Amino acid sequence: MNLAMEIKQVRHWSTSRKIFWGIIGLILLQGLYFSAVRFFSGLGAVTNLTDEFPWGFWIAFDVIGGVALASGGFTLAFLVYIMGYHRYHSVVRPTILTAFLGYILVSVGLIYDLGKYFNIWHPLVMWNPHSVMFEVAWCVMLYSIVLFLEFLPVVLEKYNLSGPLRLLQKITIPVVLLGVLLSTLHQSSLGSVYLIVPAKLHQLWYTPILPLLFFLSAVTVGPAMVILESAVSARLFHRGLETHIIADLADFQLVGIIVYLGVKIQDLFVRDVFGCLASGQFECFHFWGEILLLVMAMLILMIPGMRRHPKWIIGSATLTVLGILYNRFNVAWTGMLRSSGGEYTPAVGEIGISLFLVALGLMAFYFIAKWLPIFPELKKRGEG
Amino acid sequence: MAIDMKQNNGSGKAILLDFTECIGCGACEDACEREHNLPADPPEDELNHKNYTIVLKEKGQFYRRMCMHCLEPTCASVCPVTALEKTDLGAVIYHEDKCIGCRYCMMACPFQIPKYEWGKAVPVIRKCVMCFDRVKAGGETACAWVCPTGACRFGERDRLLALAHRRIEAFPNRYVDYVYGEEEVGGTGVLMLSGVPFEDLGFQMDLGYTPLPELTWTVMSxxxxxxxxxxxxxxxxxxxxxxxxxxxxxxxxxxxxxxxxxxxxxxxxxxxxxxx
Structure with missing residues (x-):
């Protein structure tokens, strides 16, 4: 109903709004086209993947990057429900929704990438506890259920189903706890996925503590994602920016970056690969790239004049997200190139499908936020 | 390196390839193609989804590439749905009905063996299965059965390994003093003898002697x-x-x-x- 009314209003939209939705429309169209090609003609028809380089952009961005960026859900749930930071409550719902949509998109991305996607349920019944991917599959599936339970109260509230709502509220803490455990496991296990390729992943990234680094960086990017989501929804839904909350979250982000970089640099030292950093290799350049983004994000939050200013906080969060995403690309893509001997750059269709998924996620968030009480208090707080 | 001796000298079935005896006739490729109904038209110059084994030539010597049938196969350990299986007989076999097409086996295999049908809407993984049906029935692999020179022998792994070492001892000038596959990533079911250094044939010498699945299991456990x-x-x-x-x-x-x-x-x- 809302939607129909809005469509009638299209004539009165501002130019920038028309352009935004026009671009979304184009992305959806090309996504449908490439989806058809992928499912009728196979992976070879849309991707540049080869026997030498069997995992490409979809694994790096949609799956490994996507899971990392959806970590806002468990980090915020941990802070609010386990640590008792109830003052962040107003950002919990949009964050859980983003994480939930994020995990759905990861699964959809996986369906595009799996050769026999219709067998995606096989890990449920064909167990291989030695396989990291088996464990990740189970964790992601169970965690998606957790996110569903964490999000369900919003739906129940909308339709005044107070009975089930009270029941869910009673089990909030155990459910959140389960979610934190499952997230800890699969966030780190995505790093463990690469433990099996010591001769293939470049030494700047291959380390026995890869699971620890993946976990620490996920915890770091979590608050950063919550900050960005707040900023975007403040703009999209014309609501006030929760200035004091994002400033607090920025502190967690800062500590996260410091710990993560500390462990990462210590690891380089222990494995004695510092020489490699100055070697001018192509990998070296990209390693510096991910480090510099995080160092910049860190410095912004360390300068007293900047650290409490929303604009700089959002800037720092953006740099953090880019830095961690860069790291995931480096592990899944840059660091694997040399050993594969093959050249790999993603095909237009690979990037097209990824954009398609992101656009679907944004649209889903937009319409769900219009439908359900995601932002119960639409009062202005601070500057927007 | 702590190596489990029992596994290393295990008595599973194995293949011994003596490259110095290979005359490059390609009979093994043909036999393999017929045995497994492969679309390949040998001779081919690279391992791909249309073949299970190929014969190549480098520095005047023929050599073969095929699945190594590791004693502790990385592919089987990473497969989330047990589509790849190490059988008691020694062969690492593939169940295409279980496979979800995640290609983790291709990523993880230290020998770059599993290949994928990129052009198909419903693709499967392709790799040598050590003629599991023939071996189960008491026979030997098609390639070993057809080989006219003894360059490809099939038998118990411990006996073939002993034979390999006896040969190196008897003809030190003919062979490089190394049995490839004896200890690589914990030992493989395909053993190789060569007169040309293995690295010149493109075989990686730095894979280590630890089975790769251990790297993950230390964390998983x-x-x-x-x-x-x-x-x-x-x-x-x-x-x-x-x-x-x-x-x-x-x-x-x-x-x-x-x-x-x-x-x-x-x-x-x-x-x-x-x-x-």
């Missing part, structure tokens, strides 16, 4: 611990924090009821909104 310890720890933290918040609130309420009005404005109650 800790998961039950992490879950139990982590769950109890987080539950405990949550309980302590919420208990303290409850006590604080009770104290405030008590205070408020004892001296109504007094100080109530200055004491901020803990900011606890509803959950959900």
């Amino acid at each position: 800790k998961i039950p611990n992490i879950v139990i310890t982590g769950g109890l720890l987080l539950g405990g933290i949550s309980w302590i924090i919420h208990r303290r918040m409850d006590i604080e609130r009770e104290n405030l309420e008590q205070k408020a009821s004892v001296e109504p009005g007094a100080d109530a404005k200055h004491v901020k109650p803990p900011d606890e909104e509803g959950q959900g």
